[in-house]
Amino acid sequence: MKLAILLxxxxxxxxxxxxxxxxxKGKSAVESRCYACHSADLLxxxxxxxxxxxxxxxxxxxxxxxxxxxxxxxIIDYLAKHFGVDxxxxxxxxxxxxxxxxQRP
Amino acid sequence: xxxxxxxxxxxxxxxxxxxxxxLLADPKAREQYMLQMNGYAxxxxxxxxxxxxxxxxxxxxxxxxxxNPRTPDPKQWRLTVDGDVEESLNLSLDDLRKMRVxxxxxxxxxxxxxxxxxxxxxxGVQWSYGAVGNAQxxxxxxxxxxxxxxxxxxxxxxxxxxSDDPPGNVPPFHRSIEMEKVMSDAILAYEMNGxxxxxxxxxxxxxxxxxxCGDHWMKWLVRLSAQPxxxxxFYMDTGYRYPLKPGEPGVTFKPEExxxxxxxxxxxxxxxxxxxxxAGAASTISGFAFSGSPDxxxxxxxxxxxxxxxxxxLDARHSPWAWRRWSHRxxxxxxxxxxxxxxxxxxxxxxQPRESVWNQSGYLYNGWHSVDVExxx
Numbered sequence: 071m072k073l074a075i076l077l078x079x080x081x082x083x084x085x086x087x088x089x090x091x092x093x094x095k096g097k098s099a100v101e102s103r104c105y106a107c108h109s110a111d112l113l114x115x116x117x118x119x120x121x122x123x124x125x126x127x128x129x130x131x132x133x134x135x136x137x138x139x140x141x142x143x144x145i146i147d148y149l150a151k152h153f154g155v156d157x158x159x160x161x162x163x164x165x166x167x168x169x170x171x172x173q174r175p
Numbered sequence: 176x177x178x179x180x181x182x183x184x185x186x187x188x189x190x191x192x193x194x195x196x197x198l199l200a201d202p203k204a205r206e207q208y209m210l211q212m213n214g215y216a217x218x219x220x221x222x223x224x225x226x227x228x229x230x231x232x233x234x235x236x237x238x239x240x241x242x243n244p245r246t247p248d249p250k251q252w253r254l255t256v257d258g259d260v261e262e263s264l265n266l267s268l269d270d271l272r273k274m275r276v277x278x279x280x281x282x283x284x285x286x287x288x289x290x291x292x293x294x295x296x297x298x299g300v301q302w303s304y305g306a307v308g309n310a311q312x313x314x315x316x317x318x319x320x321x322x323x324x325x326x327x328x329x330x331x332x333x334x335x336x337x338s339d340d341p342p343g344n345v346p347p348f349h350r351s352i353e354m355e356k357v358m359s360d361a362i363l364a365y366e367m368n369g370x371x372x373x374x375x376x377x378x379x380x381x382x383x384x385x386x387x388c389g390d391h392w393m394k395w396l397v398r399l400s401a402q403p404x405x406x407x408x409f410y411m412d413t414g415y416r417y418p419l420k421p422g423e424p425g426v427t428f429k430p431e432e433x434x435x436x437x438x439x440x441x442x443x444x445x446x447x448x449x450x451x452x453x454a455g456a457a458s459t460i461s462g463f464a465f466s467g468s469p470d471x472x473x474x475x476x477x478x479x480x481x482x483x484x485x486x487x488x489l490d491a492r493h494s495p496w497a498w499r500r501w502s503h504r505x506x507x508x509x510x511x512x513x514x515x516x517x518x519x520x521x522x523x524x525x526x527q528p529r530e531s532v533w534n535q536s537g538y539l540y541n542g543w544h545s546v547d548v549e550x551x552x
Binding site (some may be wrong): 087088089107108109112115117118126132133134155162163164 | 208219
């Protein structure tokens with residue numbers, strides 16, 4: 071619901087399609103905690119160590135990502151496994167940069 | 176602003192996936208072909224091979240957003256100017272348009288452009304080459320505005336506030352900039368390339384800080400506050416900082432061992448080069464160069480791994496802190512694989528290094544750019 075509100079308020083790209091995360095343990099937790107602020111694209115392009123992912127997740131927790139202590143290791147493991155230093159899978163989508171942005175209610 | 180229906184966009188997307196050359200041949204499509212780095216908040220870069228104009232078209236200009244903007248109604252919008260001033264201001268867009276007009280043409284580059292090229296990799300939007308553009312900006316000089324407010328001599332920093340809106344406990348993107356810089360060079364822009372500023376570029380008003388990285392160019396401005404001290408907060412005290420002294424790749428620094436990233440680093444890129452060439456026959460390569468210094472003194476090309484360099488021709492079009500287009504007629508000497516490097520030197524004598532200085536946030540990448548060409552006999 072929160073995501074839907076954000077998208078309705080902020081979708082500026084005509085025809086934008088968001089990336090999707092690979093299957094695996096932790097995927098649903100990542101989706102529920104990370105999508106409120108950014109699309110999967112931002113995750114798909116990262117190439118980080120377990121240490122870097124830990125620091126990133128902890129920063130997001132301080133910023134209100136709502137990650138529980140139980141979810142934290144699962145999310146970090148998922149991100150480090152799929153978007154580690156050898157990740158070369160990201161290909162940016164072709165898109166439009168400029169289109170009307172609706173005013174928030 | 177181009178209007179494109181969904182069907183046309185999908186057709187363009189499909190075409191872009193399979194035939195970029197067809198897109199390049201279609202001027203309308205050319206303005207609509209960007210690389211999405213984040214769906215929301217919007218981040219999109221320009222394919223380097225499309226950055227071939229002196230003035231980058233608005234539709235082709237990269238977009239960097241921290242958060243989703245609250246796009247204000249221009250009729251209701253006001254800019255507040257307060258702090259160490261004798262007369263606080265509350266101005267409409269019409270008020271600003273009635274003030275003396277100042278225009279500048281200059282480069283805007285995200286501090287993190289090239290982050291994807293650093294090893295070891297660092298977190299953040301993995302920009303490659305295209306978070307940069309050169310545009311005409313029109314508006315009001317910050318000096319004119321602050322003199323109208325009768326700014327006091329105690330004010331040393333201008334705090335800048337936009338209307339974009341972070342969720343939860345996420346710190347707001349609030350910044351400040353030294354008064355000396357904004358009073359000498361900065362403008363408050365309401366037009367870009369002759370048209371009202373687009374929403375994604377900060378409408379109705381954004382800061383333009385020639386020669387400095389994009390993190391200072393606050394979008395969706397609603398408030399300026401003249402203050403004796405710098406702004407506090409994550410994006411001043413932790414983010415957008417650069418090491419005081421270069422470290423080894425992978426070595427991180429504490430915030431107090433770093434300073435805010437400010438000036439652009441001298442940099443050049445190749446935007447046009449042949450994939451194939453013939454030994455003994457000249458081919459044209461071209462690109463752009465810019466710096467945190469107002470002008471570029473020379474651009475050079477090497478086809479022998481930097482052992483020798485030949486000067487490129489600089490385009491006559493220029494303004495302080497705008498980029499210089501350059502071109503070079505290159506004649507390969509023998510068949511085989513060739514790698515062309517480009518490097519720029521600015522008017523302060525700073526030359527682009529072979530390797531950019533690694534830093535933990537991936538800012539200011541400016542290592543030599545290269546392209547590979549297959550040379551036939």
